[in-house]
Amino acid sequence: MTVKERLVKVKEKINAAANRVGRDPEEIKLVAVSKRQSLDKIKKIVAEGILNFGESRVQELREKYGNLEQEVNWHMVGHLQRNKVKYITRMDRCELIHSLDSLRLAKKINKRAKMEDRKMNVLVQVNTAEDENKYGFMSEEVIDFLREISSLKHLRVKGLMTIAPYVEDSEEVRPYFRKLRKLANQIKANKIPGVEMKELSMGMSNDLEVAIEEGATIIRVGSAIFGPRNYNK
Numbered sequence: 001m002t003v004k005e006r007l008v009k010v011k012e013k014i015n016a017a018a019n020r021v022g023r024d025p026e027e028i029k030l031v032a033v034s035k036r037q038s039l040d041k042i043k044k045i046v047a048e049g050i051l052n053f054g055e056s057r058v059q060e061l062r063e064k065y066g067n068l069e070q071e072v073n074w075h076m077v078g079h080l081q082r083n084k085v086k087y088i089t090r091m092d093r094c095e096l097i098h099s100l101d102s103l104r105l106a107k108k109i110n111k112r113a114k115m116e117d118r119k120m121n122v123l124v125q126v127n128t129a130e131d132e133n134k135y136g137f138m139s140e141e142v143i144d145f146l147r148e149i150s151s152l153k154h155l156r157v158k159g160l161m162t163i164a165p166y167v168e169d170s171e172e173v174r175p176y177f178r179k180l181r182k183l184a185n186q187i188k189a190n191k192i193p194g195v196e197m198k199e200l201s202m203g204m205s206n207d208l209e210v211a212i213e214e215g216a217t218i219i220r221v222g223s224a225i226f227g228p229r230n231y232n233k
């Protein structure tokens with residue numbers, strides 16, 4: 001299948017899922033996760049009108065950033081080490097960090113964003129499946145965490161992010177997405193200064209339809225758009 005054909009399929013899935021629950025498909029942002037994919041392939045996807053790309057490693061993002069003729073928006077979707085934050089805050093076109101997963105990281109992003117005289121948009125990563133091998137806060141920790149970082153003036157909390165476990169039947173991950181949406185509603189009700197709960201980043205190639213049905217505003221789709229990743233390099 002060509003990139004174009006894959007993209008058509010993904011869009012059909014987005015439309016179908018949105019229609020099932022009476023949502024406008026236009027309100028769902030598609031982030032094409034380009035990790036371990038070549039610049040050439042990214043260019044083909046840009047030519048199809050996709051302008052949001054996600055990377056999970058800072059080094060790879062640095063290699064790609066600024067190397068496309070057209071300006072695109074970048075999303076940091078993977079675990080972020082504190083010593084690499086400076087590279088991210090220097091990127092004007094890095095629109096959103098999806099993976100805020102500790103207080104120390106929040107402080108570092110705030111400090112570096114201040115040095116760059118900008119505000120950095122972030123999502124708080126929640127380990128909804130309580131998987132020991134995954135990053136992110138446990139749901140019950142999130143409100144306290146948000147209160148702690150609410151005074152950090154160079155951070156803008158836009159919402160929450162979660163990564164569901166990989167399963168064959170995507171119906172199985174519905175409870176995790178639902179949990180994220182409920183948590184966002186609970187946070188909204190707490191009216192924490194400086195904290196917005198507009199975005200729910202959830203849903204990947206395998207489970208994007210269920211995620212949209214449960215309220216995803218951002219989906220992060222890699223292999224369904226690009227095809228298999230190249231793990232040799």
Ligand SMILES: *Cc1c(COP(=O)(O)O)cnc(C)c1O
Nearest residue numbers: 033056077204205220221222223
């Ligand atoms: C790789 C990755 C994705 C995309 O995964 P696919 O299954 O290829 O769609 C989404 N989110 C994060 C955080 C990732 O690391």
